[in-house]
Amino acid sequence: MVFSVFSAPYVHPELHPIVAKMTLFDTILFYVIHFVDKLELWQRLPVLLGLAYLGIRRHLHYRYNLLHAGGVNGHKYDTQEYAYTTPDGMCNHPADHLISSQGTSFGRNMPPTTLDYGTNIQLLFLMLIKLLDPHPTVVASKLLERKNFKEAGKQFNMIACSWMQLMIHDWIDHLEDTEQVEIRAPDGYSSGCPLKSFMYFKTKKFKTDASCMKFGFQNIRTPWWDGSVIYGNNEKGMKRARTFKDGKLKISEDGLLEHDEKGIPISGDVRNCWAGFSLLQALFVKEHNALCDMLKNARLVTSAIIAKVHTIDWTVELLKTDTLLAGMRINGCEFLGKKFKDLFGNICGPLLSGLVEFVSVYRMHSLLPDEIVLRDIKPTRGEYKCPPILEKEPMKELLGKEGERRLSNLGMEQMLVSMGHQSSGAVDLWNYPTWLGNLIAHDINGEDIPDPVDMATMEVYRDRERGVARYNEFRRNLLMIPISKWEDLTDDEEVIEALRDVYEDDAEKLDLIVGLHAEKRIRGFAISETAFFIFLIMAWKADRFFTTNFNSKTYTDKGLEWVNKTETLKDVIDRHFPEMTKNWMRSSRAFCVWDSMPDPTNYIPLYLRSAP
Numbered sequence: 001m002v003f004s005v006f007s008a009p010y011v012h013p014e015l016h017p018i019v020a021k022m023t024l025f026d027t028i029l030f031y032v033i034h035f036v037d038k039l040e041l042w043q044r045l046p047v048l049l050g051l052a053y054l055g056i057r058r059h060l061h062y063r064y065n066l067l068h069a070g071g072v073n074g075h076k077y078d079t080q081e082y083a084y085t086t087p088d089g090m091c092n093h094p095a096d097h098l099i100s101s102q103g104t105s106f107g108r109n110m111p112p113t114t115l116d117y118g119t120n121i122q123l124l125f126l127m128l129i130k131l132l133d134p135h136p137t138v139v140a141s142k143l144l145e146r147k148n149f150k151e152a153g154k155q156f157n158m159i160a161c162s163w164m165q166l167m168i169h170d171w172i173d174h175l176e177d178t179e180q181v182e183i184r185a186p187d188g189y190s191s192g193c194p195l196k197s198f199m200y201f202k203t204k205k206f207k208t209d210a211s212c213m214k215f216g217f218q219n220i221r222t223p224w225w226d227g228s229v230i231y232g233n234n235e236k237g238m239k240r241a242r243t244f245k246d247g248k249l250k251i252s253e254d255g256l257l258e259h260d261e262k263g264i265p266i267s268g269d270v271r272n273c274w275a276g277f278s279l280l281q282a283l284f285v286k287e288h289n290a291l292c293d294m295l296k297n298a299r300l301v302t303s304a305i306i307a308k309v310h311t312i313d314w315t316v317e318l319l320k321t322d323t324l325l326a327g328m329r330i331n332g333c334e335f336l337g338k339k340f341k342d343l344f345g346n347i348c349g350p351l352l353s354g355l356v357e358f359v360s361v362y363r364m365h366s367l368l369p370d371e372i373v374l375r376d377i378k379p380t381r382g383e384y385k386c387p388p389i390l391e392k393e394p395m396k397e398l399l400g401k402e403g404e405r406r407l408s409n410l411g412m413e414q415m416l417v418s419m420g421h422q423s424s425g426a427v428d429l430w431n432y433p434t435w436l437g438n439l440i441a442h443d444i445n446g447e448d449i450p451d452p453v454d455m456a457t458m459e460v461y462r463d464r465e466r467g468v469a470r471y472n473e474f475r476r477n478l479l480m481i482p483i484s485k486w487e488d489l490t491d492d493e494e495v496i497e498a499l500r501d502v503y504e505d506d507a508e509k510l511d512l513i514v515g516l517h518a519e520k521r522i523r524g525f526a527i528s529e530t531a532f533f534i535f536l537i538m539a540w541k542a543d544r545f546f547t548t549n550f551n552s553k554t555y556t557d558k559g560l561e562w563v564n565k566t567e568t569l570k571d572v573i574d575r576h577f578p579e580m581t582k583n584w585m586r587s588s589r590a591f592c593v594w595d596s597m598p599d600p601t602n603y604i605p606l607y608l609r610s611a612p
């Protein structure tokens with residue numbers, strides 16, 4: 001080990017192709033982090049040193065892991081005149097009014113894969129073979145599909161899981177082609193598969209003028225943190241959601257979303273919704289409407305609160321270490337504060353258009369359980385008492401229109417307290433919900449797509465179809481050390497055997513989604529380190545409304561005060577359900593399991609804390 005550490009300075013260019021392109025200064029920085037990585041040390045460093053490591057990484061990733069998919073041909077405009085973005089996300093970036101509006105191209109964190117298993121093979125029939133190597137159905141059923149439900153523990157509850165879906169539906173969705181593709185389970189294999197074959201729409205490809213990628217993909221959601229998940233991604237979506245009275249959004253009398261004549265919820269985004277997701281939408285509609293009693297345009301304030309909760313509340317639960325807590329606090333001050341300004345203006349383009357690889361690391365459907373455990377919340381007074389279990393509701397019955405009906409019977413309070421008390425699934429192999437193996441997905445209008453899909457198989461295929469690097473190439477491109485054998489990835493003998501069964505001894509072939517689910521975890525992290533380094537880039541996803549325009553002129557004095565006094569999701573819940581957290585929540589935050597003990601007080605200042 002010692003020998004390998006001190007022999008580290010030379011890194012073969014094939015190991016880290018990006019290093020060959022670096023300036024001398026950045027190359028030195030790269031060697032610093034590479035040295036720390038060889039010792040598997042950064043997560044064990046004292047907080048300040050850990051922050052320095054992450055600072056260097058962030059600098060390098062900003063330089064080398066943000067690629068434009070091509071030019072955006074809008075124009076400059078007067079940001080003072082536009083104190084808001086248009087419903088389809090125009091007029092946010094000061095340099096170009098079109099940047100990151102609905103329909104712009106996804107940027108990338110790295111070029112499309114160069115490996116032979118990927119999409120760079122031009123001959124059609126060969127390409128198909130490579131897209132099916134190894135067959136996605138085999139990967140899904142031998143490595144992903146749930147055997148027994150594994151839970152995430154106290155750290156991450158079902159509100160946190162639904163929050164993740166809420167954010168994804170705010171930021172990203174790939175435009176589909178009109179052409180369908182069919183996946184058939186291989187001969188002799190179909191008996192073990194949820195669907196022997198299924199059809200779905202390809203991701204729509206566009207030619208780009210970028211030198212590093214021939215093809216790109218379009219984002220049909222506005223990637224800004226603009227609350228589009230409740231306000232819609234364009235004029236039509238916005239009209240559907242608004243009442244046009246006092247600036248308010250539509251909400252039904254029971255405090256949940258309204259529905260149209262087909263039973264589809266009325267909200268900004270209704271695709272693949274389920275009760276837990278629609279409940280969070282309704283909570284933020286309430287927040288918006290409460291603001292409207294004071295302000296006429298409450299969207300900016302509501303969006304800022306969503307962004308703040310995500311950054312300094314949800315992320316802290318996802319990555320529960322002192323170093324990340326300190327990092328997120330700094331982030332929270334920079335973001336929604338003054339320091340960040342337009343410092344990163346030049347890189348905001350691809351960052352804020354959404355990134356293909358960012359979508360891939362968020363493939364975490366294994367967070368979803370098989371059932372929701374409903375709690376009895378008869379009125380109580382005084383101290384916290386864990387609400388008793390009432391019944392269990394299969395997830396499948398909480399999807400789409402049926403889920404909306406069920407939610408109306410339960411009501412927001414019972415569902416919120418129940419989700420708060422339930423741990424989400426763990427992001428682990430053999431934990432992908434089997435009920436997603438035969439799913440009726442939705443189109444963008446929330447209507448059922450008639451052909452059922454096998455989600456796990458489709459997710460493996462999607463990454464390959466979009467040219468996302470496989471796990472090892474992905475790590476190299478992220479300046480991480482690739483694995484050379486399965487034992488580098490995991491200590492679990494059973495997993496190693498299954499990996500060998502599917503990929504033999506070819507670590508280069510390992511699919512990204514499998515690697516991310518199999519990787520050894522850093523203590524306190526609910527996700528893999530590889531996924532975290534992509535998050536590190538996105539954590540500073542700040543636009544002008546959270547930086548230069550974060551002032552009372554844009555937000556009004558009252559609006560600014562509202563954002564400043566709201567720190568967490570608990571604050572939002574307290575505003576709308578004053579008794580709920582007093583009676584039913586013992587934990588410090590709304591995103592961990594509500595019966596967990598509050599965080600103990602640590603008297604050592606955060607930045608002076610030592611390694612865990």
Ligand code: HEM
Pocket residue numbers: 161162164165168172173174272273274359360362363364365367368399441442458459462
């Ligand atoms: C009941 C809950 C959910 C259902 C029914 C559902 C269903 C779907 C479906 C049908 C797709 C489209 C797949 C494709 O065409 O490639 C999708 C994509 C996706 N979902 Fe979910 N999902 C749910 C929850 C979640 C959660 C909790 C997360 C967060 C971890 C998540 C993350 C994603 C991501 C990252 C994509 C890819 C989006 C893209 O390709 O642009 N989903 N989901």
